[in-house]
């Protein structure tokens with residue numbers, strides 16, 4: 001297939017994006033309290049704040065929408081979704097939810113309890129928020145290389161450190177560990193994949209102590225692609241054979257289908273345990289909706305049923321992961337320090353190495369988010385001192401996270417490589433004048449510390 005290296009689709013419908021001047025963007029940024037979440041999308045040229053719910057759907061998905069069955073109970077759309085879930089997850093029971101965090105909520109209610117530990121590679125914020133409200137204690141046990149934004153490239157930086165996991169179990173007692181959550185891919189340190197070997201070993205270790213394993217599987221096909229292309233023994237397996245093997249090692253999976261479901265809304269709670277499923281049904285009925293829709297419309301379930309199959313297409317995945325790698329290469333050519341290797345859904349710029357003069361207490365990655373928006377209208381998100389900062393329970397002193405980065409999340413099937421060039425050029429230009437930037441301070445924030453980045457207000461120093 002020589003020459004067939006371009007996007008494996010052609011564009012049938014377009015959405016215009018507005019342009020703006022630097023002076024306008026400076027004004028808008030100030031009005032937004034220097035928090036990119038508070039900008040209006042019409043003020044943004046290229047939106048890389050998230051890869052969630054922003055995918056372009058295919059013509060097959062748009063036509064599936066028309067087949068949506070909106071019956072309250074037992075709609076055909078649910079059964080079509082269930083069939084796709086069986087193919088991809090290989091697990092029998094599925095409870096739809098309106099998005100991933102609702103599945104997180106149900107999972108937390110079933111598996112977690114106050115004062116018990118939840119081990120993970122790196123827990124995503126919405127699980128952390130749920131855990132914080134319940135009083136459950138999330139701990140991140142990614143490997144040392146995975147926690148270090150400057151470490152050398154390694155194929156599976158999303159892996160869980162088995163030794164750290166074993167030590168906590170020995171120290172606290174297995175009865176005080178309520179669950180192990182493997183997030184695939186690991187969003188918080190670069191969209192880094194978890195190897196099949198690690199999934200298998202984590203599952204074996206947890207199983208020895210009777211601790212259940214859950215997979216947070218928003219980016220399941222991207223993880224499977226990395227296993228296929230980087231892990232010996234998987235080259236000749238299909239993506240669905242790999243996803244089914246991944247899920248064979250867990251009891252339950254949650255999914256935000258806004259990522260690898262290739263849809264704009266939706267979530268899944270999937271399990272092999274009938275009792276767990278029945279508990280999930282009860283929680284869904286109270287919080288989401290009846291068992292066969294769980295907060296989704298029939299048409300959205302139909303689009304998801306198609307999207308789950310499409311995302312496993314190898315030509316799509318090659319293009320998808322290739323586009324992220326393309327941006328990573330362009331940034332490296334300009335000297336911009338990034339987490340290497342690039343992962344599944346975006347490029348993560350190392351805030352500390354980019355702005356060495358700005359200490360973590362002054363939010364270097366948030367400063368970079370503002371600088372990039374101001375320079376080129378590109379909107380990204382901070383994953384660093386603001387999003388992951390915590391406070392010591394006794395002294396109230398701030399605790400700074402190991403990961404200090406700005407994530408450039410790439411929407412699926414939305415932007416072309418010309419957009420990637422704009423991002424790389426703008427960041428390259430900022431990098432050349434990096435000495436001119438100073439830090440920021442937070443002037444207000446919300447009450448749930450793990451979610452403060454969504455609403456915090458900042459000032460420039």
Ligand code: F0G
Pocket residue numbers: 049050051052099100101102104124126183187216217218255256257258266267
């Ligand atoms: N789990 C992971 C690994 C996620 O990345 C997300 C969302 C969720 C759960 C929650 O799902 O948004 O459907 O409720 N991540 C988005 C992001 C928001 O920007 O990374 P949701």
